[in-house]
Amino acid sequence: MEEIRDTVSQGRGGTRRVRISDLAEALGLTKSTVSRALNNYADIAPETRRRVAEMAAQMGYAPMPYAQAVRTGRVRALGLVLELDAPDRYGPFLADFLGGITQEATLEGWTLTVASSNSREEMEATVTRLLQEHKVDGFILPRTMVEDPRVDFLRAKHVPFVLFGRVGHGKPDPGLSWYDVDGAEAMRAAVARLAALGHKRIGFVGPSAAYNFAVLRREGYQAGLAEAGISFDPALEIMEVSDRAGGAQAARDLLDLPQPPTAIVYATDATALGAYDVARERGLRIGRELSVISYDGIPEGRMIDPPLTSFAVDSRHAGERLAALLIAQLRGADPAGLQELVVARLEPGGSDGPPPSVS
Amino acid sequence: MEEIRDTVSQGRGGTRRVRISDLAEALGLTKSTVSRALNNYADIAPETRRRVAEMAAQMGYAPMPYAQAVRTGRVRALGLVLELDAPDRYGPFLADFLGGITQEATLEGWTLTVASSNSREEMEATVTRLLQEHKVDGFILPRTMVEDPRVDFLRAKHVPFVLFGRVGHGKPDPGLSWYDVDGAEAMRAAVARLAALGHKRIGFVGPSAAYNFAVLRREGYQAGLAEAGISFDPALEIMEVSDRAGGAQAARDLLDLPQPPTAIVYATDATALGAYDVARERGLRIGRELSVISYDGIPEGRMIDPPLTSFAVDSRHAGERLAALLIAQLRGADPAGLQELVVARLEPGGSDGPPPSVS
Numbered sequence: 001m002e003e004i005r006d007t008v009s010q011g012r013g014g015t016r017r018v019r020i021s022d023l024a025e026a027l028g029l030t031k032s033t034v035s036r037a038l039n040n041y042a043d044i045a046p047e048t049r050r051r052v053a054e055m056a057a058q059m060g061y062a063p064m065p066y067a068q069a070v071r072t073g074r075v076r077a078l079g080l081v082l083e084l085d086a087p088d089r090y091g092p093f094l095a096d097f098l099g100g101i102t103q104e105a106t107l108e109g110w111t112l113t114v115a116s117s118n119s120r121e122e123m124e125a126t127v128t129r130l131l132q133e134h135k136v137d138g139f140i141l142p143r144t145m146v147e148d149p150r151v152d153f154l155r156a157k158h159v160p161f162v163l164f165g166r167v168g169h170g171k172p173d174p175g176l177s178w179y180d181v182d183g184a185e186a187m188r189a190a191v192a193r194l195a196a197l198g199h200k201r202i203g204f205v206g207p208s209a210a211y212n213f214a215v216l217r218r219e220g221y222q223a224g225l226a227e228a229g230i231s232f233d234p235a236l237e238i239m240e241v242s243d244r245a246g247g248a249q250a251a252r253d254l255l256d257l258p259q260p261p262t263a264i265v266y267a268t269d270a271t272a273l274g275a276y277d278v279a280r281e282r283g284l285r286i287g288r289e290l291s292v293i294s295y296d297g298i299p300e301g302r303m304i305d306p307p308l309t310s311f312a313v314d315s316r317h318a319g320e321r322l323a324a325l326l327i328a329q330l331r332g333a334d335p336a337g338l339q340e341l342v343v344a345r346l347e348p349g350g351s352d353g354p355p356p357s358v359s
Numbered sequence: 360m361e362e363i364r365d366t367v368s369q370g371r372g373g374t375r376r377v378r379i380s381d382l383a384e385a386l387g388l389t390k391s392t393v394s395r396a397l398n399n400y401a402d403i404a405p406e407t408r409r410r411v412a413e414m415a416a417q418m419g420y421a422p423m424p425y426a427q428a429v430r431t432g433r434v435r436a437l438g439l440v441l442e443l444d445a446p447d448r449y450g451p452f453l454a455d456f457l458g459g460i461t462q463e464a465t466l467e468g469w470t471l472t473v474a475s476s477n478s479r480e481e482m483e484a485t486v487t488r489l490l491q492e493h494k495v496d497g498f499i500l501p502r503t504m505v506e507d508p509r510v511d512f513l514r515a516k517h518v519p520f521v522l523f524g525r526v527g528h529g530k531p532d533p534g535l536s537w538y539d540v541d542g543a544e545a546m547r548a549a550v551a552r553l554a555a556l557g558h559k560r561i562g563f564v565g566p567s568a569a570y571n572f573a574v575l576r577r578e579g580y581q582a583g584l585a586e587a588g589i590s591f592d593p594a595l596e597i598m599e600v601s602d603r604a605g606g607a608q609a610a611r612d613l614l615d616l617p618q619p620p621t622a623i624v625y626a627t628d629a630t631a632l633g634a635y636d637v638a639r640e641r642g643l644r645i646g647r648e649l650s651v652i653s654y655d656g657i658p659e660g661r662m663i664d665p666p667l668t669s670f671a672v673d674s675r676h677a678g679e680r681l682a683a684l685l686i687a688q689l690r691g692a693d694p695a696g697l698q699e700l701v702v703a704r705l706e707p708g709g710s711d712g713p714p715p716s717v718s
Contacts, residue, residue, distance in 0.1 A: 077494070092451045094454050106474060112473050135470050273662070
């Protein structure tokens with residue numbers, strides 16, 4: 001660790017360290033303005049920030065991180081607590097998601113602190129510790145619940161955060177900052193696509209309705225039915241399905257109905273793969289005797305035969321935008337103005353086609 | 360951020376903050392001993408550490424992280440720089456790996472700072488920045504190369520680090536700390552298993568020999584051949600294969616040889632899945648006309664038909680041990696004593712069987 005000590009002592013020894021007061025004097029600004037400009041606060045005009053940054057570079061100013069943290073109350077670190085009890089452990093997208101967060105954070109001069117928890121209690125203990133130890137300034141909260149205990153917990157502590165997903169059935173408190181992909185619209189479009197192919201009996205398989213995305217995707221499915229003039233049949237809707245085996249069982253249950261569906265919309269690709277297992281069991285061809293459309297765009301869905309028609313999410317972009325929204329909030333922007341809703345991109349495969357003609 | 364300020368000011372205001380000097384006086388120890396005990400330095404006897412920890416709890420001592428960092432030169436943070444140009448983006452194991460690191464770090468009172476890079480230049484810039492900003496005390500380096508530029512870079516800066524994998528063809532400088540899974544032994548065992556089934560022509564498909572694990576697994580393959588009394592045929596060994604499409608092309612090339620193999624050992628599951636694609640193309644049954652064994656234990660390998668016989672790696676355990684080894688080093692242990700080699704666990708599937716009888 002000699003290098004670190006050298007870095008600190010260089011500033012203190014021989015050539016005197018350039019201080020914020022030196023920059024302030026050279027620029028004819030107050031120390032507070034210079035400090036806020038260096039930290040990119042929203043209340044400092046861009047032109048002033050540019051002037052300060054140029055003078056800092058010219059005079060060789062380098063911040064002392066600890067001192068800066070004490071002064072600003074910021075350590076320039078975003079926090080992410082992974083929930084290890086999440087059913088799919090974030091699937092194959094975690095590298096893209098972390099890549100997005102960290103690349104955006106780096107561009108802005110911030111870093112990412114990652115922790116994990118096995119339960120809500122552990123999550124709260126971990127968050128509390130990260131704050132007490134000044135390891136994190138604010139949090140990115142992945143995978144939101146309809147009623148998300150993390151929201152009340154962090155609000156009570158006055159800790160900034162941004163949600164990946166909404167809360168409250170898609171109508172969150174307008175004071176919350178969030179980024180979400182419009183899963184309801186994707187499910188509506190999936191039903192519209194199937195209805196246009198001629199399907200009249202369309203099932204839906206979704207995860208626990210405690211997850212906000214599950215509720216929204218179910219609403220989208222029902223909206224799609226209404227739009228297509230198909231009346232909603234509760235027997236065709238199965239919730240609480242979170243993995244491939246559950247997706248297979250849901251397909252069996254739906255196909256065993258007196259009036260089975262000819263198509264199933266799955267809320268997640270991981271569960272939709274179960275329909276392929278059941279099709280193999282029963283000698284049905286996916287895309288012919290049974291159509292399937294789902295959501296996520298996992299690599300496995302593109303490699304299975306026939307490829308899964310799915311609405312794909314850009315996890316890298318999600319990570320980038322969540323980092324950007326949280327950093328904006330930490331620099332003083334009002335969270336009430338920091339919401340983004342993007343659309344999922346349809347990736348057509350071979351898993352959906354016209355219904356088998358009644359013979 | 361009010362809560363953070365409150366936390367700090369509580370210590371300074373009303374009830375006076377308990378200091379290290381208070382603990383030292385109560386225990387009859389020097390401040391330095393108390394400080395080193397609180398930071399779990401290896402040169403303090405376990406009994407002393409226990410006494411200090413108990414007194415700290417009893418008197419309500421809580422460290423001031425910034426002050427502590429200035430004093431110890433430590434921020435109690437491990438660093439991990441994900442390489443976004445890695446061919447498989449760490450596959451589906453990243454959540455388990457991060458879960459292992461963060462759970463172990465939390466147990467010891469440390470945290471994890473994650474960054475990412477798209478190139479070697481960006482990696483070095485990111486590492487330098489994390490050190491200068493005192494965001495990280497040491498690094499976990501995933502996916503080692505035979506000649507890994509990160510090793511020289513960090514050594515020159517006197518920054519502690521632990522390798523996930525070895526360097527130098529498996530014979531790293533004994534002063535380096537590392538954790539590795541014995542891929543050579545797994546590949547040797549794969550060949551032994553196939554030879555015992557009766558295979559005489561066994562191919563090998565591996566990634567770039569710039570990766571240390573690729574070299575070791577190839578050596579294990581060749582050692583397995585020698586052990587089984589099968590002479591090595593360079594035509595049966597294909598390197599530089601990193602994805603499923605490449606694995607498929609390698610299978611085609613091997614099967615098109617005048618004397619094709621009846622079995623192929625793949626260094627990674629992701630590439631082995633390509634053999635299934637070629638088997639479908641050519642009407643071969645995997646496990647009958649073509650046997651396949653590989654390494655990693657990815658979930659997809661267990662779901663494909665027939666399931667892939669593979670040597671599985673415990674990514675959670677890898678993360679835990681890497682964190683433990685790095686923390687031990689940061690607390691003063693000699694890296695020369697911090698090496699761990701574990702074995703991969705065979706998960707038999709249906710992808711390997713006796714060779715087709717010559718008719």
